[in-house]
Amino acid sequence: MNLSGVCLGILLGIFGISIELVSSQGCITECGGGLSCLLPYNCTHFDQCHSTDAGCSCTRLMCSFGTFFSAASGVCDTVSKGLCDEDPCLQKQRDYTYPSNFNCRSFYQCNNKGRSVPMCCRDFYRYDYELQECTPDVSCNISCNQREGQEYYNLSADQLMATDPYECFFRPISGKPNKYYNEVAKIEQDCADSTFYNPEKCGCDMIAAPAGTLRAPRCRPLLHVDFANDTVVNLRRDVYINAQNTDIQASGMEGVQYGLFNGRNSFIEIPYLSGIALDKFFIRLRFYSAAGGGAEDQVLFSNCESTISRTATDTSELPQVYQRPSMAVILNKPSRLLTFIAQTDTSPKTIIRLPFLDEGWNNVEMVYDGKALTARIRSVSPDGTGVEEKDTKILSGRLLASKFTPRIGVCMTERDAFFGYLDMVKMYDCIPADLPMM
Incomplete structure (x- = not known):
């Protein structure tokens, strides 16, 4: 680790505390000439350093389960990309397992390529390192991607990648x-x-051609769920998701199925997006808001709580579900309006509201490309008439990282749970070259 002049004994202290590294030049030495940087500690932890009047302050942070820190990109990325040279599986045999130190259920297993694969015991089972297997334990009742001992909306500093305003030097x-x-x-x-x-x-x-012309990497969805299988699965197999109480329901048409969200505790979690400040974001989904259940305000997608709460549009009179997130798509049943929320490290919270069709199918897109937030809804009325609504607002900076695992379907159980159907969800941390509406 590139921390010149720093006492390693201090760094090996309690995770999540801030460590002042006295230097008259701030973090220039530690950060290779920069005033702030992210430095790898091991596969699952990294140090976030920034210059202060006293010198250089570093905080140890922990990646979410199923991700390793990438020094190249400065984010916690899926373990399958082989970004960590200290992966324990590089020195172990295939099928060897080791604890994640995240909670009682989760662990890692070594594959035939010498890399770690995130695994999780079933409900009420605990991973036992000595036995190298899952064993019954009625007290082990925690989501695979939830940090042990942490309460909802009360996460410690080592789960959070703070997103101070970023400038490239x-x-x-x-x-x-x-x-x-x-x-x-x-x-x-x-x-x-x-x-x-x-x-x-x-x-x-490595994405530039020898002549110096940048070649854009392929933009792949982080999440692609079409509900066409017996269970909810991510078609992007190397990105782990956690689906709870989301039923698959036949549509009556051959080969077409929907995801049923019960308005109480149905959700899909995307741990990969925890603690990541995104430069770009794109979500596309198709939903049907059903009658007879659910709260007035219902979460289609949200990262549930961000690090800062500043708003360009006053949300003080609105429920917490609108105030907490830095990325969200939330429907309001009485007004039949969808609210699109985005907040960056350099700009206040930006909100767009568009009408949706109640008890009908709605195709929705939210795009943040680093320059603007665009929201779009297209629906088909009962008489077959197509209706499209669209709005764009200027926005720049990095989307604030969340304190909570981003979810589809709910943030706070029952208080904001979605009641209805989803036909398809796609989510990207890039902008696809082709952006036709569904």
């Missing part, structure tokens, strides 16, 4: 694709062999 150099200029250090610096400077990542990666 590196600049591309014309004609030198494998170099960049460090404005803080006032020097040219080299990328590693076979990598090229990518301004979008504020770092070097």
Whole structure:
């Protein structure tokens, strides 16, 4: 770890506390010339450092279950990408297991490629490291991706990747694709062999052609659920999801099924998105709001609680479900309005409201591309007439990371649970090149 002059004994202290590293230059030494940075500690933990008047302050944070910290991208990413050179499975045999240290149910198993795979015991079973298996334990009743001992909306600092305003101090150099200029250090610096400077990542990666022309990586959905199987599964197999109390219901048409959300405790969790500040975000879903159940305000998607609460639109009179998240799509039954919420580290909370068709199918998109928030709904009225609503508001910065695991269907049980059907959900941390409405 690149923490020059720092006492390792201090760093090995309690996770989640802030450590002041006295330096007259802030974090320039620790961060390789920058004023702030994220530094790897091990596969599941990293240090978030930023300059203060006293020097350099670092806080140890923990990735969510099923993700390892990537020094290249500065986020906790799916373990299947093999981003951690300290993966315990590199030194272990296939099928060896080890605890996640996240909760009693979750653990990792080594695959045939020497990499960790996130696993979870079934309800009321505990992972036993000595026996290398799951054993019965009635006290082990916790979601696979919930941190042991943490209460809802009361998560400790090591679960949260704080998102202070971010500025890139590196600049591309014309004609030198494998170099960049460090404005803080006032020097040219080299990328590693076979990598090229990518301004979008504020770092070097392998997506540039030798001539220096950036080649856009393929934009794949993090989440793709079509409810076509016997159980709720993510078609993006390397991104873990946790589906609870979400039933699959036949539509009456061959090959077409829906996900039924009961208005009480049905949800789909996406742990991968916990504690990540996103530069871009895109969600597409198709829903049917049913009569006869559910609260007035119902969550279609939300990260449930963010790090800061600043709003361009006054939400003080609204329920907490609107005030807490930095990303959300929430329907209000009485008004038949969908509320789209986005909040970044440099801008107040931005809100768009559009009408939806009650007791009918609605195709919904929310797009944040780093420059603007766009919301769109298309529905078909009972007489067959297509209706489309769309609005865009200027917005920039990184979407604030959440304190809670983002969910589809509910944040606070029953108080904001969705009652109805979902036909399809797709979620991206990039913007697909082709954006036709469904």
